[in-house]
Amino acid sequence: MLKVTTENIIRFKFLKRAEYKFLSHLDILRLMTRALSRSGIIVKYDKGFNPRPKISFSNPIPLGVESLAEYCDLVLEDDTSANEFTASVNLQLPEQVKIISAKRVPYKVPSLMADIDLILYVFKINIAGSTFSENFMAENEKVVKLKEKIEGETNFSKSIFKIDVEYTDKNIIFLKILGYAKILKDVNNFIFKFNNFLSFFSEILKEFEFILDSVIKQETYILQNGFLKNPLEVV
């Protein structure tokens, strides 16, 4: 069972958008640490030889990918509420990196990195291709084939929990890939390696004459009794 804690643990969700998608995980960590420091929020330090702030982040995101769902846990020195925390830290953050929600965690939780099972990436793809198509069915068939092709590639099929395609009225589809973030017991899965997938995927897109417009990390999930819950929903 989860142990109740007297520490003020805050879990929050933040965005990483526009120019800042080009910053690495460590860069964002530094940015966040400094923003906290500027906001006057005092983070607890551990008692190591070189004391480190008690902050931990969700899984690193690939360089160049925007994210709507980065998570972070930290322990505060005082009893600042989640709302106060969000308000004062957001004042110190650039518009490209903003906290969108925060919650106080009343008990000790496993680290985000250990807990997160799945990551949802959304690929925005232009299927009009180089030759303008009036035949929607033909494109549609291609999309089905595209999906089959990814699912057929064992390396990736074993690292993907689920693939969905969302159609729009324009020549745009959203390919939603829910990939494994870790090896799960009894599942016999692989970890979804984004960069490997992207190079494999670019080849297929070329073949289909589709154009990748952008990729967004939409959400991260923890599997709880068969349900997908984001890290704020489990606490």
Added chain:
Amino acid sequence: MNLEFKELENILAGIEKPGRYINHEIGIKGKSKDFLKNHPDTVLSVLAFPDIYEVGMPNSGIQILYQIINEHPGFSAERVYAPWIDFEAKLRKEKVKLFSLENRIFLDCFDLIGFNAAHEMLYTNILNMLDLAGIAVNCKDRKNIFPLVCAGGSATVNPQPLSKFMDFFVVGDGEEAVVSLLEKIRYFKKIPDNEKGKNAGKELLLREISKVDGVYVPAFFKVYFNTDCSIKEIEPDIKVKKAVIGDLNDYEIVTEPVIPNIQVVHDRFSVEIMRGCARGCRFCQAGFVNRPVRQRNAKNLVNQCIEGLKNTGYDEISFTSLSSADYSQLEYLITNISNSQCSGPLSISLPSLRLDSFNFKLAELILKGRKTGLTFAPEAGSQRLRDIIKKDISQEDLLNCMEIAFSRGWDKVKLYFMIGLPFEEQEDIEAIIVLINKVIDKAMEIIPGNKMGRFQVNVSINAFCPKPFTPFQWAPQDNIAKLKNKFGYISKNIPRRFVKLNWTSPEKSKVECALARGNTFLGDVIENAWKRGAKFDNWTDYFNFDLWTGAFEAEGCDIDFYATREIPSDEVLPWDMIDIGVKKEYLLKEYRAAKKL
């Protein structure tokens, strides 16, 4: 005129550390796109650092000028750093001209490009950046008045090697000069074209700019040579006085610096506590060219530092100066800063702390936060040679300091030495080994045996490089073979245990020396080397001596004439038209005094 984000996104695909090129850091100050649109008469300048973002961002000169220019309602300053090899290739392939960080304005659309020539090994990068911007590297090939191209920074105390590329130089402190010269540009831009005269435009402007203290305009000077490439005469026989700000306190430290997006070489809040140095070490160019010594008021400094730490959120502060321990109120400063922590532990570093004035209390104070390494620079191994170079440290001082440091828990020290110093003998080289052994003995005496495993001495050996405006400016640099012999002796005889030895390549030092003491001919050599592919010369992996020897040969210049020759004291020096504030007679007296020891 500028690059859109979408275009930037496209060219950044697959680029290493794209965070270098995206701007939007905390603390940026350039005028916004909208402001510039509504105020088209704003004088647009770009501060260019000819090395990559990580190296250039911590440069305090850029941060200071950036602040001063942007505070002015009529001026705007943006920044640009040298693109790394991969991004340069992409820019060239996609035919995208080099752009500034803030508004991604192409460099050729600015009114003024100011390079920080912090040292000589950046020269080829300056040319490369101009070329990437689609700007002719040679002044004479630039048809338009704007952008004007200028340089400042430590290396420009001898402007001659860069003079064919620069419209003007700013020698000395930039704080006041930059505002005055931007005023001149603003005024000039208001003059209707028909009143300027067709070809006199640029000359008219440069004449005006040349009236600013510290400004050297190469076009207004003519250098005549003897047949051996030494200088016969510089005309007119007038001197350009270096720019000096009398009181540092007139300018607050930059309390809201731009905070780098990515990890940079010195990622901390850096504070200049003092400018200039009164020590007079005979090899040290910075010590002579930054005179007089000017201190910041400690009380104000404490307030500004606390404000700066609050504004930035940094957990490390670094007090910079040429000799921090000479700052009269260092203890007051450190006590007050370390007692005022905003949040979390704060670590303090003093990069240029001289060991002779190092004491217990200071050690205690610094130790309060996290421990940082200790660096000492005895420079020479023997007392005799330390006297010659006027490095005022005795062996006893050094060992006493080590004793304090080791007993306070330090287990890593860094020692800097130079080889090839003027009047150096074999015994002086041997003395380096003796000194290192004594440091190790001291450690073994003080540090408990079970902790000796962590003990390490990092020994760094540099080849001496005679620099302009020092008493050793006339001295020959050792040739490469001699330097290699001396280093060979050290590496053979230095104790293997506890010691990590590294040294700078003597080939690189030789090129540095030639460029430092070069005349206008070296401009051709630099251009030639750059055309052969020389760039990032300060990067060990990219420095290529063959390119440079090839360039010297092709331009008919003898590198030894500039580097390893003893310059006769009556010869006209390439930097003689600069008045640095220290008389040549004094430097010569000091050189002769060293010779006598």
